Amino acid sequence: MGKVDKPDLPVLAIDLGGTKIIAAIISSNVEILARDYHLTLASKGPQAVIDRVIACIDQLLGKNNVELSQISSISIAAAGAVDSSRGLVTSSPHLPGFDDVPLRDIVKEKCGVNTFLLNDASAAALGEHRFGAGKGVKNLIYLTVSTGIGGGIIIDRRLYLGLSGTAGEVGHMTIEVNGPGCSCGSKGCWEQLASGTALAREAVRRIRQGEVSSLTEMVRGKLRNITAEKVSVAAQGGDPLALEAISEVAYYLGVGLANLVNIFNPEMIIIGGGMAKMGELLLKPAREVVLKRAFRLPAQAVNIVPSQLGDDAGVIGAAVFALKDLESKLELSDYLQ
Amino acid sequence: MGKVDKPDLPVLAIDLGGTKIIAAIISSNVEILARDYHLTLASKGPQAVIDRVIACIDQLLGKNNVELSQISSISIAAAGAVDSSRGLVTSSPHLPGFDDVPLRDIVKEKCGVNTFLLNDASAAALGEHRFGAGKGVKNLIYLTVSTGIGGGIIIDRRLYLGLSGTAGEVGHMTIEVNGPGCSCGSKGCWEQLASGTALAREAVRRIRQGEVSSLTEMVRGKLRNITAEKVSVAAQGGDPLALEAISEVAYYLGVGLANLVNIFNPEMIIIGGGMAKMGELLLKPAREVVLKRAFRLPAQAVNIVPSQLGDDAGVIGAAVFALKDLESKLELSDYLQ
Numbered sequence: 001m002g003k004v005d006k007p008d009l010p011v012l013a014i015d016l017g018g019t020k021i022i023a024a025i026i027s028s029n030v031e032i033l034a035r036d037y038h039l040t041l042a043s044k045g046p047q048a049v050i051d052r053v054i055a056c057i058d059q060l061l062g063k064n065n066v067e068l069s070q071i072s073s074i075s076i077a078a079a080g081a082v083d084s085s086r087g088l089v090t091s092s093p094h095l096p097g098f099d100d101v102p103l104r105d106i107v108k109e110k111c112g113v114n115t116f117l118l119n120d121a122s123a124a125a126l127g128e129h130r131f132g133a134g135k136g137v138k139n140l141i142y143l144t145v146s147t148g149i150g151g152g153i154i155i156d157r158r159l160y161l162g163l164s165g166t167a168g169e170v171g172h173m174t175i176e177v178n179g180p181g182c183s184c185g186s187k188g189c190w191e192q193l194a195s196g197t198a199l200a201r202e203a204v205r206r207i208r209q210g211e212v213s214s215l216t217e218m219v220r221g222k223l224r225n226i227t228a229e230k231v232s233v234a235a236q237g238g239d240p241l242a243l244e245a246i247s248e249v250a251y252y253l254g255v256g257l258a259n260l261v262n263i264f265n266p267e268m269i270i271i272g273g274g275m276a277k278m279g280e281l282l283l284k285p286a287r288e289v290v291l292k293r294a295f296r297l298p299a300q301a302v303n304i305v306p307s308q309l310g311d312d313a314g315v316i317g318a319a320v321f322a323l324k325d326l327e328s329k330l331e332l333s334d335y336l337q
Numbered sequence: 338m339g340k341v342d343k344p345d346l347p348v349l350a351i352d353l354g355g356t357k358i359i360a361a362i363i364s365s366n367v368e369i370l371a372r373d374y375h376l377t378l379a380s381k382g383p384q385a386v387i388d389r390v391i392a393c394i395d396q397l398l399g400k401n402n403v404e405l406s407q408i409s410s411i412s413i414a415a416a417g418a419v420d421s422s423r424g425l426v427t428s429s430p431h432l433p434g435f436d437d438v439p440l441r442d443i444v445k446e447k448c449g450v451n452t453f454l455l456n457d458a459s460a461a462a463l464g465e466h467r468f469g470a471g472k473g474v475k476n477l478i479y480l481t482v483s484t485g486i487g488g489g490i491i492i493d494r495r496l497y498l499g500l501s502g503t504a505g506e507v508g509h510m511t512i513e514v515n516g517p518g519c520s521c522g523s524k525g526c527w528e529q530l531a532s533g534t535a536l537a538r539e540a541v542r543r544i545r546q547g548e549v550s551s552l553t554e555m556v557r558g559k560l561r562n563i564t565a566e567k568v569s570v571a572a573q574g575g576d577p578l579a580l581e582a583i584s585e586v587a588y589y590l591g592v593g594l595a596n597l598v599n600i601f602n603p604e605m606i607i608i609g610g611g612m613a614k615m616g617e618l619l620l621k622p623a624r625e626v627v628l629k630r631a632f633r634l635p636a637q638a639v640n641i642v643p644s645q646l647g648d649d650a651g652v653i654g655a656a657v658f659a660l661k662d663l664e665s666k667l668e669l670s671d672y673l674q
Contacts, residue, residue, distance in 0.1 A: 081632045090634040139499065151600075155492050162476065162602025166635050169599040174592050174630065177513045177530075186595065186630040193514075255511050258523065262506040263488075263600065265499025293511065293523040295418045297427040298503050 009072040011322045012057060012113075015120055015314030016049070016078040018042050018094025018147045022311060023056040025064060026319035028072070030131060032312060036060045046097045053103075054110050068113055075116040075322035076103060077123030077314045079150065084165035087117045093172075093183040094148055116322045118161070120144065120314050122168055124272055124307075125152025126159050127317030132308035133270045141266050142313070143170065145253065146228075146273035149191035152317075153264075159321075171195070175255050193252035196228030196275050202245040203231045213241035232278050250282050254289020257304065261290055265298040272307030279306060346409040348659045349394060349450075352457055352651030353386070353415040355379050355431025355484045359648060360393040362401060363656035365409070367468060369649060373397045383434045390440075391447055405450055412453040412659035413440060414460030414651045416487060421502035424454045430509075430520040430528075431485055453659045455498075457481065457651050459505055461609055461644075462489025463496050464654030469645035470607045478603050479650070480507065482590065483565075483610035486528035489654075490601075496658075508532070512592050530589035533565030533612050539582040540568045550578035569615050587619050591626020594641065598627055602635040609644030616643060 008028050015022040017040060024035040038056050042049060053076070061068065080092025087104025089095065104117035125142035128134045134142070134154065142152040149171030153160040161167050171191035172184050179188025192198060204223045207213055215234050219225040234242035257269060275282060283304060291299050307313055345365050352359040358377050362370040375393050379386060390413070398405065417429025424441025426432065441454035462479035465471045471479070471491065479489040486508030490497040498504050508528035509521050516525025529535060541560045544550055552571050556562040571579035594606060612619060620641060628636050644650055 081634055083634060091632060155497060156495075158493075160492060162635065163604045164602055164634050164638050166632060167600065167602040169602075169632055169635075172599045172632065173510075173596040174512050175514050177516075177525075177589070177592055179514075184632065252514070255514055259510040259596075262509045263504065265501055265504040265506075267500045295428060295503060295506055295509065295521065297418055297420060297501050298499065298506075301501050 009070060010066075011319040012060070012071045012074045013315035013318040013322070014053060014056065014074065014076045015123070015318065016040065016053060016076055016095070017120060017314075018079050021053060021056050022315055023060045024312070024315040024319075025060060025066060025071070026315060028323060030316060030319055030323065032315070034060060034064045035312075035315070036063070040095075042095050046095070046101050049095060049098075050101075050103065050106055053107065057107075057111060068111055071113060073114040073116060073322045074107055074111060075118075075318035076107065077118055077120040077318040078103060079120045079148070081166040081169060082117055082119045082122075084116075084118050084161060087115070089117070090166070091184075116318070118318065118321055119150065119152070119166070119168060121150030122152040122159055122161060123315075123317030123321060124150075124309075124313035125154055125168070125270075125317065126320050127309050127313040127315075128270050128272070128307055129154045129157070129159075130320050131316055132313060133305050134268055137268050139264070139266050140268040140270060141170070141260050141264060142270045142272060142307075144273035145194065145271055145275035146196050148197070149195050149256070150273075170256070170260060173256060173259060175252065175259065190252070190256040194249055194256055196273075198252070199228040199231050199245055199249045199275070200226050202248050203242060206241050206245060211241050214239045215242060228275060232281075235278075235281060246278065246281060247285055250285040251289055253282065254286035255293060257286055258290045258293035258299070261294040261298045261302050266302055268303045268305065270305055270307050272310065272313050276306045276310075346407060347403075348656040349397070349408045349411045350652035350655040350659070351390060351393065351411065351413045352460070352655065353377065353390060353413060353432070354457060354651075355416050358390060358393050359652055360397045361649070361652040361656075362397060362403060362408070363652060365660060367653060367656055367660065369652070371397060371401045372649075372652070373400070377432075379432050383432070383438050386432060386435075387438075387440065387443055390444065394444075394448060405448055408450060410451040410453060410659045411444055411448060412455075412655035413444065414455055414457040414655040415440060416457045416485070418503040418506060419454055419456045419459075421453075421455050421498060424452075426454070427503070428521075453655070455655065455658055456487065456489070456503070456505060458487030459489040459496055459498060460652075460654030460658060461646075461650035462491055462505070462607075462654065463657050464646050464650040464652075465607050465609070465644055466491045466494070466496075467657050468653055469650060470642050471605055474605050476601070476603050477605040477607060478507070478597050478601060479607045479609060479644075481610035482531065482608060482612035483533050485532050485534065486593070487610075507593070507597060510593060510596060512589065512596065527589070527593040531586055531593060533610075535589070536565040536568050536582055536586045536612070537563050539585050540579060543578050543582060548578050551576045552579060565612060569618075572615075572618060583615065583618060584622055587622040588626055590619065591623035592630060594623055595627045595630035595636070598631040598635045598639050603639055605640045605642065607642055607644050609647065609650050613643045613647075
């Protein structure tokens with residue numbers, strides 16, 4: 001399984017997130033030739049999401065006058081616990097209903113093209129390691145901090161996927177044992193306290209408690225329309241409530257980062273996802289928490305940096321995952337530890 | 338550095354824990370030829386502890402009529418954040434005052450024998466992987482649950498030590514962000530809630546609150562003499578308070594295990610250390626928490642088992658670490674990621 005048949009042809013890479021789908025045509029030397037964005041509309045359930053993925057593929061190829069026979073493979077990076085070897089999304093807090101959905105084979109049958117499936121943050125880790133902030137680094141953790149928190153692990157310059165392919169679910173590390181319930185079924189997961197969703201929730205909570213903020217006017221009183229992005233805009237305008245909400249979330253981000261520093265003693269942690277766009281506003285206080293809570297030696301040694309590839313990390317990594325056979329004659333099983 | 342000069346001679350291995358020191362003479366084919374136990378008396382500070390380590394070496398060799406010139410190397414597995422490449426104990430919650438102590442070179446100079454230093458749980462992970470419960474497993478986490486909680490990580494059949502050699506400090510993973518303060522400087526560390534120390538503390542807390550237990554009589558009213566071991570004995574006798582205290586600690590053990598399962602998707606987690614002697618009384622409820630809190634696929638895939646080598650895992654692993662050069666021509670730098 002899993003050999004790229006037509007080595008010089010581009011890969012069609014999909015980054016299937018809880019909020020949006022990115023589709024890209026990526027050349028065999030890993031250049032993005034074309035790119036499309038769509039909303040996932042995850043709440044409509046697996047069949048609707050799969051239909052949209054297929055539609056994204058058709059549209060992107062159509063717009064660029066490329067036939068399915070002119071791509072070497074399709075590679076899908078999906079948000080959730082992915083069993084790469086069997087091609088299943090086994091469960092996903094951000095794609096409701098995706099329980100053991102054989103997404104790889106469904107797409108493969110529909111399109112008639114060899115298809116790969118891996119976790120989105122693992123893909124992004126691979127992308128950043130080969131072409132982004134992590135070039136040349138021996139071991140690193142990549143984090144996508146957006147709707148939730150996903151993680152990808154590079155150890156000894158290789159993607160580490162664990163026994164079944166689900167390694168890196170760091171967003172579901174409990175950091176507050178009796179904390180808020182999570183859609184994964186657990187409580188006090190890191191992503192409940194340090195994601196974009198957590199930031200928006202914290203801002204709304206403060207406004208509901210009577211605190212004043214420019215955010216209220218920004219959403220014309222419709223507090224449910226407050227997003228992490230809007231909190232960030234308000235913070236850049238000096239809004240004290242927005243700044244405090246970010247500081248709160250940065251603290252929790254730092255607590256989880258300290259855990260990863262103690263566990264992995266990594267050379268680098270790369271922060272991607274929507275929240276990374278806040279830059280130092282988020283990262284500086286988070287780094288301070290790491291220095292305070294983690295062991296001194298690994299805390300001082302780690303380099304916590306923003307992603308370089310931004311939104312493209314996932315599709316680039318997905319393409320690398322598909323092209324790996326070509327580069328190194330590795331089989332998928334070589335990725336699975 | 339780090340070559341074993343005299344390949345057929347035994348290694349003198351030391352497991353330096355917060356409570357006890359184990360010294361062993363281990364043959365080049367990794368059989369334990371002789372073994373000694375001493376108390377660490379860690380509270381007396383680094384110089385006293387180092388003197389005791391040297392005394393342990395002298396005594397063990399003396400008792401067995403072995404000269405320093407008849408061992409190939411000394412290999413020390415120490416509780417704490419160890420910088421293996423520089424031979425330092427950089428800090429240690431269980432060895433007070435060990436801040437950047439060059440333990441490797443101190444022992445090397447004193448004894449005139451090539452000396453190695455690594456973390457105790459990393460050593461035990463190596464021991465269990467080569468000769469214990471983890472034989473043939475591709476990736477596993479070893480945990481020592483005793484005074485504190487230490488961890489060792491095997492990835493792709495090799496010991497993973499991270500950038501500076503301190504990887505695996507899973508006991509200092511925050512699982513309750515505002516939980517009890519830890520001697521590492523952080524709060525709500527796993528070992529504050531799920532170690533032997535936590536178990537004894539929980540039993541004492543319940544007795545102080547007026548609950549009745551056979552433990553009170555067992556220590557003749559001196560509650561500070563309650564240890565995890567005594568709680569375990571009381572539980573085996575059916576003492577309800579002891580059983581409840583164990584159930585509480587097993588719950589927290591499970592919470593941290595679920596984190597490791599989500600992060601690593603490991604094939605196996607091996608539980609060693611004094612607490613492992615409780616067996617299923619501790620492991621069964623902990624496994625149930627893992628199934629409840631971790632993602633389904635990795636939770637069902639992982640095998641959570643007790644250590645096979647028991648107290649010997651650390652010294653055996655330390656010997657393997659020293660002998661590795663011999664086996665595989667690896668340098669120490671090959672262990673450091």
